[in-house]
Amino acid sequence: MSKRDDYLEEMLNGQEQDVAQRNYQLGEIESGEESALVKVANSIRDLDHPELDPRIIQSEKRRMITAARDRYPVRQTLTSSLNGRFKGQWLFVSSIAGAALVLMMVFILASGVGLYFSGPRGAQAATLVDGVGVLEVSDTGLANDWHAISSGDTVKSGQRLRTGADSSVNLVFFEGTQATLNPNTDLVISKIDGDWGNELQVELIQNSGETNHQVIPLKGDRASYEVYTPSGSASVRGTSFKVLVEDTGLSLFTVETGEVLVMNDGAETFVSAGQGVVTELGEPLDYPTYLFTLQGELLDNLGSIWDVDGVDIIIKDGTKIYGDPNIGDIVLVNGHINKDNEWVAHTIDSAFADGKGGTFTGMVTTIGTNSLSINGIPFILAAGQPQVEVGDIVRVTFTITASGWQVESLVLLDDRHIPDDGDDNGDDDPDLESELFFHPEKHKIYICEAEAELAREFTTTLNFVSVDDSVPSIDVLLDYVITEGEEFVAEVLLSADNVVLTPGSLVTVFDETPVTIKVKITLKPELEKLPPEGEIKIKVVSRDPITDESLSNYFVVKWECDEELPDDDTDDDDEKDGHYCTTDDRHPHALQLEDAYSDLYAYGATYENIMMWFCEDNLGFGEIEQAFKLFRLYKDELLSIDPTYMIQDIIDMRVDDGVKGMGWGQIKKAVAQLASEAMLDVDPAGKEKKEPPGKEKKESPGKEKSEEAKNKNKPKKNKDD
């Protein structure tokens, strides 16, 4: 049977590698049983298997990043801070009273520290204000856990909030910043935190709908306010902006005042007041464009270009048209002005009020005595209106009159970011310079002493991006220096595109054509044993021989092996370990073991059992772990023989009533033999066994104890019991 299993596996692998070969092979063995099985496998592979919605993937990705961010810093800072602060004091505590006093001091101090670090009151929550309609919250962030929430309630990190149709609510953070959720909005409160000095930290994930944000200028270096959508994110320091997320994941970030940094797939752009930017899944980040609002008479609505009071309005697939606007109606159009100066509509709706006019942001292109043009559009300018200059970015509000467009107000915007014109010729940034860089920049391999091999090889690329067409390449000298661990190194080999270099070789790097750099580090063979921990650090230097500018990249091999759990405890530890057997203090080794084998909890890998085997059976933690590993390896086979099989049954082979029995080599063989019998006894359809074998195992010495263990995972038995 095993040969046929191997044969089938080879055929299945052949299928994976080459579809054409698959068909050929199928033809060759058309009549064989394997052929039919391969067809079954292929039909499964070719199925349209379910996938997560891309928007969920993006929002979950953000959630995981936040979870990781929340978890790791806490572990690093709090524990190290407390350890560092109080470690020395423990040495001087010699009496129980002293210990209690110190404990109390630690508690008070830690509470104080905790209170201080928890920030000001209410900083970890936002209050719901002016709620209207259906408002629901999910405590876990999971989709099947919604319940109603209303004004006055608070939400905190990890919760998810949604509004129904015709519903809205304001979230007010502790220092006054507000976020408004408009109808049909789904928002994950990924993080709300704050610190003294009104330092606000907010991270929101907007899955759908529309939100408006009025962010009070943030204070403190760690303050942040970020909104993530399925296709992009916005990061601000103090501004008013709006985020709209479409069903497709397309997101529109628009800025009312201030400035917003919008990011998408590693790219980023600043969006200024009056501008907006669209992000789409899988699409490069668009450049910011100026927004407009125009209310006027609909003169033509045929095709993809409508005429609103003489302005050509581009209708795109994503344009939302509300109602059924007819020629002659007064309509309200919201949209953006693209790089070709075309007016593209986002929404077209019936006008809410009389009058014709609008608002948009653009650059002053000409100035006359009583007129000016913005983005090339002429306006009538009344006396006493602000003085502006050609090139200024202004937001103009206007009315449409019989004489033309009349300026009502003109606002000079402070923060000016002229939109990128979308090409890559480098003329957008006069400070842009050619760049030479390594990618990736950091290289570190961790090894364990036992895994140490004589040679380790790193790969990186040296890249050159030129902004000057007359400089298509750059010549650099490549060299290396061993900055740490020279005593372990026999040889370092540098190569560029697989050509071995002598130190100081000249390498030519062409624009946007990376050179593959390999660094091979060979350890000295005479080193029989590396020290328990150590590090080799190689600095590779690229130097421009003309300008003498240099660039460094480090390659590190580091080893620091974790200690294996000892099989037997040393004498020094006996007294300490005995302490854990007679008190309720939890043994750290046992806790580690329970945690590492939590998947075997139901089979007896509990803290109580570990301590019982340790304290009563005198087994070392290493031995207990042996039993866990063995059980895990053959778990299914053992359970197929006897569904009540427990780790205790393996322990019983090792020790019976305190007397050591079989050695671990023998036990491994015995368990493997038992498991192989289980495999042989499975019928072809893979159904249940005809008769449970291995009964002789169940009659082994110590079985009484295993039966006891099965009752309730054996509660801890102290020696005093």
Next chain:
Amino acid sequence: MEEREYQPGGDLFDPLNGDLIRRAQEGEPSVVGELYEHYQRGIYRYLFYRVGDMQTAEDLTSEVFLRMIEKLPNYSGRSLTFKAWLFQIARNLSIDHYRRMNIRKDVLLADNYPEGGDEPLEMITKDLTSEKLYHALVELPENQRDVIIMRFVVGMPVREVAQSLHKSENSVKGLQRRALMSLRDILIKWEVAYV
């Protein structure tokens, strides 16, 4: 024969490299995001075919990665690949899910089959679909079901399946053969075309 990842891009996170995993262990949150993005598809599909419900699979997928973040500092990578480790978490959570829900196989079958009938309601069309595959997988013992999902839905090589299920590679190959035979018989019985 050399084992190969079925899923495109799998080599990017080759645990032999280990750099990404190590960086995640060192507390680089963005790397955790990359790990999620890379592995979510396989984990979600595995869980879907284990529990048969998209919403539950979605929730459990989240739990797998939250558990990953929690347990990552303990992962040594010495005895099993990261992917195999991750699927162990997924498998344990799916088992816990059934324990919590107190669902047994016969209950599942009762839910998915029409009363008094031999075939699931979805068997009207004769082509294999993901729903039919799920129904067929419910018929298999748990080990065989895992092997089929991991091998042919997720695209894991035998070595990683063996690690995930704590089995030898030969054992997985044996389970694979028996599972495919059982599936073939079920599909023939249901008159479902599988080519």
